[in-house]
Amino acid sequence: MFPTTFPAPIVPAADSVPALRWGILAPGGIAATFAEAVQAHTNQKLVAVASRSLDRAQNFARTWGIADAYSDYAELLASPDIDVVYIAAQQHVHRDLALQAVAAGKHILVEKPFAMNGAEAREIVAAARAAGTFAMEAMWTRYLPQTSVIAQLLADGVLGDIKLVTADHGQNMPVGHRVRALDSGGGALLDLGIYPIAFASQILGTPTAIHNVGSLIDTGVDAQSLLTCSYASGAQAQLNTSLRVRTPTTASIAGENALLQIGGPFFTPSGFTLSKPSFDGESIHWADESGIVGHRGLSYQATALAGYVDQSLTESPIHSLAETIAILDTIDSARWQLGYRFESEK
Structure with missing residues (x-):
């Protein structure tokens, strides 16, 4: 039957999920957009950023009030104070950065496209499942x-x-x-x-x-x-x-x-x-x-991810x-x- 009203959207409230500690790899344009959205509409915590350029990382950190800035991705991934990593680099390095993050025991949100092709995506997924870490593509529309x-x-x-x-x-x-x-x-x-x-x-x-x-x-x-x-x-x-x-x-x-x-x-x-x-x-x-x-x-995707991690999900x-x-x-x-x-x- 054709409806006269719509169902209410089912999305988790920002304050209904734990505040995870986030690190950002590659502080480009989409990373800035993500930081703005997260800080305006969630209770998630952006605590670190890494870039191949220390100046770039420090500038990004100052802009968004992030405590730690690194010039080496590995340094950020080694930090015990980070729960989840947002990989905002260009897609040709998604696979390598995702595998490094998973090996460091971090949950990952990988900007779309998740990888360059299906073969690379399978590598990331296999590694995340073996490590028991959460992995998700940033297909925010969902x-x-x-x-x-x-x-x-x-x-x-x-x-x-x-x-x-x-x-x-x-x-x-x-x-x-x-x-x-x-x-x-x-x-x-x-x-x-x-x-x-x-x-x-x-x-x-x-x-x-x-x-x-x-x-x-x-x-x-x-x-x-x-x-x-x-x-x-x-x-x-x-x-x-x-x-x-x-x-x-x-x-x-x-x-x-x-x-x-x-x-x-x-x-x-x-x-x-x-x-x-x-x-x-x-x-x-x-x-x-x-x-x-x-x-x-x-x-919305940041809040959803935090809720999934809180439920011990891996995807x-x-x-x-x-x-x-x-x-x-x-x-x-x-x-x-x-x-x-x-x-x-x-």
Whole structure:
């Protein structure tokens, strides 16, 4: 039956979980965004930062009121005063830093993409499981209020059988941007397309077939992709990403009983519209009223992680490590179809 109201989002309150002591590896732009979100909307404690440049680490520490700054990642990882490490470096070093952190007995939150490919992700996961440490990809969208509401609607069967999922994420990345660089594992799929692909994975699971049409730029990385994915249920997904142009960055879930549409950018705190299946059917709208906007939404994943660690879990129950690997496998397939392979894959 088409609802008249929405379920309340199920997200843990910031003060309902223990305050873990966090260290940050690589204080770049996303690390600053994370620090701002965590300090504004959680009770988590940022206690250390490490960079290959001591000046950079010290400047970051002063900006965010962090006590300890290191010029060596190993020094931070050796500290007994750190519970969890946020790995905010570029993806070409995620594997090495994650393995070092796990070997030091630290829980890890690894910025997306979790690794360069599925093979590297499997290495990290195997090491974390052997060590008994918590590991999670920073797929922050999974922890937003809107995602909780959508998950409840799907679980309740409000949309009926899902037949089509669509999502896109394109940005006009300037020449010289790291996303255009081959040596750092750039390309639209790993940096931007991971959001649409993860969205489809959340709804439909792992595809049984992947067909990608796209192009490369002169550096050798993928510039644009249009994926059509098929699933065992008979559903399909159409997923688009580009580093050449800005796109609407919207998403939709089309079921036999209802259509759900998320405005752009769909992976940030926003809202969605649920419509009856007829062409001119009535609609109802849900809006995020938390007051946490934009990338401040990164705060939700930090609170969620602290709660999982408190429950003695070793991975996220709503974005498992198996799913993290499967999403990277999907990206691998899409890259390879365009002729974009890393040296280790040749």
